[in-house]
Amino acid sequence: MEQLLDQLENLLDEAGDPEYEVEYSSGVLTLKLGRHGTYVINKQPPNKQIWLSSPFSGPKRYDYAKDGLGEQRDEWVYGRDGRAMGDLLNEELSRVFGREIDVGIREVSKLRT
Template identity: 65%
Template sequence: MATPPPQVNVSSLTMEQYHRLSDDTMDALLEDLEQLVEDHGDPSFEVEYHSGVLTLKLGESGTYVINKQPPNKQIWLSSPFSGPKRYDYIESDGSWRYSRDNKALDEMLNEELGPTFKVPVQLALSKS
């Protein structure tokens, strides 16, 4: 089955709204991922956040990079398991969603990080 073409979403967010929402999301991710690494991580795991770029290093399991993309009003993610994704803010449910599979950023991370940390991961980023 072929990959569906990317959907072009034109965000109605102002730049100020985008920065507030994306900063809130990045701050929540940082806090939750730091706690996850502290509680269930391997000593080689590490979380860093600098200049809008969050890096989650998972030793031999690879590295996630999550960053803001202001020109597109998106959050971009690079996963060692599923590759690159671009998330748009969906005002109706307060989530960041990938247009190709309609999966929310927190849903995807919960699914991918659970096996690595060997516990159910319950990040909750949406506003609804």
């Protein structure tokens, strides 16, 4: 979460839009994007999950996946479609900002939390 917070703070600093804000408190990261809506990302340590609420794709629960489908994985994955949380955020935020965005959520076991 700390890594994601750092990335989002840098992104919002570059954007320079006063309606955009990110905050992190008590395991909950909130990303406000003005007319685009608000993301809420919430750690659920007892369940080893991250819950994400997106203004575009709605609510999702992500489980930590170390490996799967014959490939090594080390990321938060949505069980219904096997998609990584970082990939979803990259795609949606790229649409909001009109350019390629990479929030850097890979090899999550190596990131600060």
